[in-house]
Amino acid sequence: MPVLQIEHVKKKYGDFTALNDVSLTIEKGEAVAIIGSSGSGKSTLLRCVNNLEKISSGTIKINNETLVQTVENKAVYPPDKEIRRICMKTAMVFQHFNLFPHLTCLENITVAPTHILGKEKTVAQMQAKELLEMVGLTHKADSYPAQLSGGQQQRIAIARALAIEPEIMLFDEPTSALDPEITSEVINVIQRLAQQHMTMLIVTHDMRFAKDSASRVIYMDEGKIVEENVPEKLFANPESLRLQEFLKSIR
Amino acid sequence: MDITYIQTLMPTLWAGTLQTIKLFVLTLLFSLPLGLPFAIGSISRVWPIKILSKTYVWIFRGTPLMLQLFFIYFGLPAFGIKLDRETAAIVTFVLNYAAYFAEIYRAGIQSIDKGQHEAAKTLGFTPWQTMRIIIIPQTIKRIIPPISNEAITLVKDTALVTAIGVAELLKAAKDAVNRDVNITAYFLAAVIYLALTFLLTMLSQKLEQRYSRHEKQEV
Ligand SMILES: Nc1ncnc2c1ncn2[C@@H]1O[C@H](COP(=O)(O)OP(=O)(O)O)[C@@H](O)[C@H]1O
Numbered sequence: 001m002p003v004l005q006i007e008h009v010k011k012k013y014g015d016f017t018a019l020n021d022v023s024l025t026i027e028k029g030e031a032v033a034i035i036g037s038s039g040s041g042k043s044t045l046l047r048c049v050n051n052l053e054k055i056s057s058g059t060i061k062i063n064n065e066t067l068v069q070t071v072e073n074k075a076v077y078p079p080d081k082e083i084r085r086i087c088m089k090t091a092m093v094f095q096h097f098n099l100f101p102h103l104t105c106l107e108n109i110t111v112a113p114t115h116i117l118g119k120e121k122t123v124a125q126m127q128a129k130e131l132l133e134m135v136g137l138t139h140k141a142d143s144y145p146a147q148l149s150g151g152q153q154q155r156i157a158i159a160r161a162l163a164i165e166p167e168i169m170l171f172d173e174p175t176s177a178l179d180p181e182i183t184s185e186v187i188n189v190i191q192r193l194a195q196q197h198m199t200m201l202i203v204t205h206d207m208r209f210a211k212d213s214a215s216r217v218i219y220m221d222e223g224k225i226v227e228e229n230v231p232e233k234l235f236a237n238p239e240s241l242r243l244q245e246f247l248k249s250i251r
Numbered sequence: 252m253d254i255t256y257i258q259t260l261m262p263t264l265w266a267g268t269l270q271t272i273k274l275f276v277l278t279l280l281f282s283l284p285l286g287l288p289f290a291i292g293s294i295s296r297v298w299p300i301k302i303l304s305k306t307y308v309w310i311f312r313g314t315p316l317m318l319q320l321f322f323i324y325f326g327l328p329a330f331g332i333k334l335d336r337e338t339a340a341i342v343t344f345v346l347n348y349a350a351y352f353a354e355i356y357r358a359g360i361q362s363i364d365k366g367q368h369e370a371a372k373t374l375g376f377t378p379w380q381t382m383r384i385i386i387i388p389q390t391i392k393r394i395i396p397p398i399s400n401e402a403i404t405l406v407k408d409t410a411l412v413t414a415i416g417v418a419e420l421l422k423a424a425k426d427a428v429n430r431d432v433n434i435t436a437y438f439l440a441a442v443i444y445l446a447l448t449f450l451l452t453m454l455s456q457k458l459e460q461r462y463s464r465h466e467k468q469e470v
């Protein structure tokens with residue numbers, strides 16, 4: 001069953017086309033990595049999926065519910081309340097974490113379950129503690145984000161995203177803001193999620209991470225999906241010239 | 252200086268001080284919350300609300316407080332609204348200070364990183380929930396210093412209401428000086444104003460410490 005269906009999506013910023021006829025289907029349990037040079041539209045794609053940006057035309061379905069479709073060449077969205085409900089099946093992990101600095105780590109994780117999902121505080125806290133354990137930060141429950149290292153903050157951000165029980169996790173360069181020697185603590189958490197068959201769409205610059213974690217890798221350039229394949233093939237035998245050059249440039 | 256003379260002055264100065272404090276407290280009590288809708292209005296995407304809010308702020312920050320006071324006390328009766336001195340003073344100050352606080356809130360709200368709005372949105376928060384639960388609590392620490400500054404200015408601004416004859420501290424002092432041809436009362440008034448602003452400064456420092464606890468690094 002597909003968790004995410006993207007069909008012929010176009011996204012324009014004024015005259016500039018950031019996404020040009022992108023189609024992509026993600027099945028339940030898949031971990032898909034998106035690679036590509038800076039400015040190729042990777043973030044824009046994620047941001048369109050969880051409604052941080054509105055598309056210009058095309059269709060996006062999340063969990064078989066239509067977030068947006070195109071009628072007479074115009075993207076049509078449902079009312080805001082409906083959009084929020086549909087998009088809550090996705091959760092985003094940002095490059096710069098974007099934790100809430102005025103809340104403790106535990107509160108960062110419980111704030112959406114209590115205020116948005118209407119969970120009992122005690123229930124939300126219990127689940128948050130399980131998530132903290134999963135990311136190995138039980139002892140930081142009562143710390144504030146500013147008291148944590150970057151890698152720890154990103155792990156809290158992952159726990160916060162998981163707390164809304166999404167069907168698909170979106171990661172936008174989750175390790176790019178981290179010192180190279182601590183990226184592994186975040187990667188380990190994401191790989192554990194992959195083992196648990198969490199559906200994930202991961203934008204990354206870390207080719208080894210893509211190779212090791214993804215069941216499928218997508219290469220984007222100039223707002224288009226240029227090539228996609230299982231990682232073994234995509235990295236060993238890139239078909240398009242652009243991907244060959246891209247892989248050369250980052251080595 | 253003559254201690255017995257000072258003692259005879261104190262009751263009226265003390266009554267004036269109470270009036271000053273009353274004006275100060277009532278102004279803050281009403282203008283601090285009133286500033287918030289104007290702040291949110293001036294960043295609203297609904298343009299009539301935005302224009303209304305911005306115009307309000309522009310008028311009350313762009314004209315002298317004394318003029319506003321005269322307008323409300325002497326001018327409004329021409330429109331059938333007659334307020335007594337004290338009410339006119341409070342109304343003017345509340346309207347005026349709400350405009351200043353609105354600007355402080357607006358700047359505070361807009362200083363919060365866009366990523367905070369985005370993170371909240373992806374977690375399912377409505378714009379209003381985002382404001383209430385995520386953004387406004389973060390602005391509190393940032394707006395305490397400018398609000399304290401305004402509060403200190405307000406202590407001194409209360410003296411303006413002497414102009415419409417409200418019996419606050421400065422008026423009490425002025426009456427005593429005129430009556431006794433002795434400026435001791437002015438000195439005493441200065442000491443009282445200094446004491447009030449000093450207390451406020453201490454209070455604001457305490458508040459700042461309290462609200463920056465989440466920024467402290469672990470030791
Ligand atoms: N808000 C925006 N307004 C205008 N152009 C934008 C905006 N956001 C992104 N872009 C442009 O869209 C292109 C794709 O951006 P992005 O998706 O962030 O690329 P990537 O994440 O692959 O580096 C870039 O050329 C960028 O300049």
Ligand SMILES: [Mg+2]
Pocket residue numbers: 042043044173
């Ligand atoms: Mg990007």
